[in-house]
Amino acid sequence: MSEGKLTGIIIAAHGRHYLADVDGAKLQCVTRGKKTNVAVGDIVHLTRTSNDQAVIDRIEERKTLLYRSDQYKSKLLAANLTQLFIVVATEPGFADDLISRSLVAADAAGIEARIILNKTDVTASLDRARERLLPYSSMGYPVDEVSARAEPEHAVATLAPLLAGQSSILIGQSGMGKSSLINLLVPDADIAVREISAALDTGKHTTTFTRLYKLDELGANSSIIDSPGFQEFGLYHLSEGMLERAFREFQPYLGGCKFYNCRHLIEPQCAILQALSEGKIAKMRHTLYGQLLHESAQTLY
Ligand SMILES: Nc1nc2c(ncn2[C@@H]2O[C@H](COP(=O)(O)OP(=O)(O)OP(=O)(O)O)[C@@H](O)[C@H]2O)c(=O)[nH]1
Numbered sequence: 001m002s003e004g005k006l007t008g009i010i011i012a013a014h015g016r017h018y019l020a021d022v023d024g025a026k027l028q029c030v031t032r033g034k035k036t037n038v039a040v041g042d043i044v045h046l047t048r049t050s051n052d053q054a055v056i057d058r059i060e061e062r063k064t065l066l067y068r069s070d071q072y073k074s075k076l077l078a079a080n081l082t083q084l085f086i087v088v089a090t091e092p093g094f095a096d097d098l099i100s101r102s103l104v105a106a107d108a109a110g111i112e113a114r115i116i117l118n119k120t121d122v123t124a125s126l127d128r129a130r131e132r133l134l135p136y137s138s139m140g141y142p143v144d145e146v147s148a149r150a151e152p153e154h155a156v157a158t159l160a161p162l163l164a165g166q167s168s169i170l171i172g173q174s175g176m177g178k179s180s181l182i183n184l185l186v187p188d189a190d191i192a193v194r195e196i197s198a199a200l201d202t203g204k205h206t207t208t209f210t211r212l213y214k215l216d217e218l219g220a221n222s223s224i225i226d227s228p229g230f231q232e233f234g235l236y237h238l239s240e241g242m243l244e245r246a247f248r249e250f251q252p253y254l255g256g257c258k259f260y261n262c263r264h265l266i267e268p269q270c271a272i273l274q275a276l277s278e279g280k281i282a283k284m285r286h287t288l289y290g291q292l293l294h295e296s297a298q299t300l301y
């Protein structure tokens with residue numbers, strides 16, 4: 001390898017500014033030209049331009065790529081993930097829409113997904129939350145219960161083995177306890193965020209950027225990505241074919257429709273609609289599928 005050529009992993013992104021970890025050293029990076037196609041989790045080949053700066057020459061081929069998108073553009077969330085955790089809580093109430101969209105995004109990207117139910121100490125709403133998660137566990141998404149506040153050691157003992165050797169992302173609505181969990185799993189997270197924020201020059205109070213923490217104590221290649229809480233998880237970029245496959249409970253019925261190009265909305269002799277009427281597919285999931293098909297047709301890019 002020639003002088004000044006390095007390989008690192010992108011640990012934070014803010015606008016067109018990136019931070020790469022190269023063997024523990026943090027380098028500010030920019031892309032060549034106007035490219036903004038770099039994601040947190042990308043393995044990058046760099047040329048060092050000063051003590052703490054570098055230019056990204058090349059992005060290594062990604063194993064997976066998680067996106068979200070609206071009508072106008074798609075936004076890279078993270079690269080090379082192996083799994084996605086959706087954090088929900090007994091309270092405040094969580095949105096099925098966001099859970100399902102995250103699960104669909106994970107399935108479409110080839111990433112394992114699981115749900116963490118936090119705040120089990122709030123016993124008054126525990127049964128209701130468990131009940132609301134049943135449709136997901138019956139689809140095969142594992143649900144793990146923790147209480148970051150009341151049983152932090154149990155939370156770490158539950159999550160650490162799941163994170164070992166994996167590249168994970170935590171996502172969730174605001175208030176579910178995602179930051180509390182990150183702080184348990186990454187004791188120096190606050191310090192790291194301040195360092196990253198300073199290095200990226202994001203402004204004093206900005207912590208709303210996606211960042212990656214290495215979890216070296218859990219073994220090689222263990223890392224966790226914290227993404228800012230968001231309410232919207234647009235999936236305009238998923239094509240019709242990708243959508244029907246990303247609803248994993250549709251799979252046993254695909255191919256059983258009368259029309260090979262069935263969209264499973266109003267068509268006669270549709271195997272999906274049949275399963276829906278028999279209660280084998282949840283109504284809210286089919287409704288979301290219809291909504292996502294509609295979004296997919298609105299894409300302007
Ligand atoms: N009762 C209870 N409260 C918790 C638990 N975990 C977190 N909380 C509280 O829930 C609130 C939200 O927690 P955060 O960790 O800030 O949640 P977040 O999901 O990161 O939310 P944002 O920072 O808004 O994105 C805080 O007041 C926490 O103290 C828990 O296990 N039980």
Ligand SMILES: [Zn+2]
Nearest residue numbers: 257262264270
């Ligand atoms: Zn059909």
